[in-house]
Amino acid sequence: MTDPNQPQKERRFHARQTVLKEGTIVTESSTIKCSIRNQHAHGAELRVDPSAIVPERFILLVPADDARYRAALRWRRNDRLGVQIY
Structure with a gap:
């Protein structure tokens, strides 16, 4: 049983940097705005519209970084997506 007074153990392999950037998910047939x-x-x-249909693999455009990443969907919870970029 976990102690609610203790902080949760970090299970991530890589430290995340909190950001707030706009992006676009690009597929063969559509574009989806995201943050x-x-x-x-x-x-x-x-973060995407909860009704958005996001494929397993796509291109993520991030204008603030002047970057284009190949991305793979790893998990989804409502409007939140976890993606691997490479």
């Missing part, structure tokens, strides 16, 4: 909430060298957490 980037945290980011590290190998991944990011995105």
